[in-house]
Amino acid sequence: MTGKRELRVKPIVNGTVIDHITSGQSLNVLKILGINAASRYVVSVLMNVPSGEMKGKDVVKIENRELDPEELDSIALIAPRATINIIRNYEVVGKHRVDPPREVSGLVRCGNPNCISNTNEPVTSRFTVERTGDDIQLRCSYCEYVIDQEIADHLL
Numbered sequence: 001m002t003g004k005r006e007l008r009v010k011p012i013v014n015g016t017v018i019d020h021i022t023s024g025q026s027l028n029v030l031k032i033l034g035i036n037a038a039s040r041y042v043v044s045v046l047m048n049v050p051s052g053e054m055k056g057k058d059v060v061k062i063e064n065r066e067l068d069p070e071e072l073d074s075i076a077l078i079a080p081r082a083t084i085n086i087i088r089n090y091e092v093v094g095k096h097r098v099d100p101p102r103e104v105s106g107l108v109r110c111g112n113p114n115c116i117s118n119t120n121e122p123v124t125s126r127f128t129v130e131r132t133g134d135d136i137q138l139r140c141s142y143c144e145y146v147i148d149q150e151i152a153d154h155l156l
C-alpha cells in the first residue's frame, strides 16, 4: 500500500483495478471495456504513474464491474504485463496477470485489405500471437500479415 502522501486515487470498495498497464494504453483499455461518455460506471484513470519495475504505468479502476475473458484477452494484447485485481469490500481478493492467448479469433482486424477475413466472405479473423518479452506480434492465420505495432488500432 502506498503512503498517504503518495495516494493519487482513493481505494475502491468493490470492482476491478487493472494495474501495470503499459504507459499510454489506459485509454485503449477503456475502449476495450466499452467505457465511453454514455456509460455509468465510476472509473478512475491514472496515466504515467512512476513504478519501480516499469518506466511508468497506467492504472484503471472500475467500480462494481468485473471483466469477461474476451476483454482480458484484448487487454493482454496491448498491455501484456497488466495485473487484474478483484476488490471486494476494500480487500484485494484476487490478483492475476493477464495471459496473452496463443491465438485470437474475431478480436482483431487484419491490416491486409485483400485478406479473406476482410472480404464479404463469412470468415472470422484469426491470428497467432507471438510474444517476445513485452512485445506482442500477431500473425494472420490466412495471409501471414504481421501486426507488430499499434495493435489497439486493429481491435474490432
Ligand code: CTP
Residues within 6 Å of the ligand: 001, 010, 011, 012, 013, 017, 019, 059, 061, 083, 085, 087, 089, 090, 091, 092, 095
Ligand atoms: N486498490 C484499490 N482499492 C482497494 C485496494 C487496492 O484501488 N480497495 C488498488 C491499489 O491502489 C493498487 C492495486 O489495487 O493499484 C493492487 O493493490 P495491492 O495489491 O494492495 O497493491 P500492490 O501490493 O502494490 O500490488 P502489486 O504487488 O500488484 O504491485
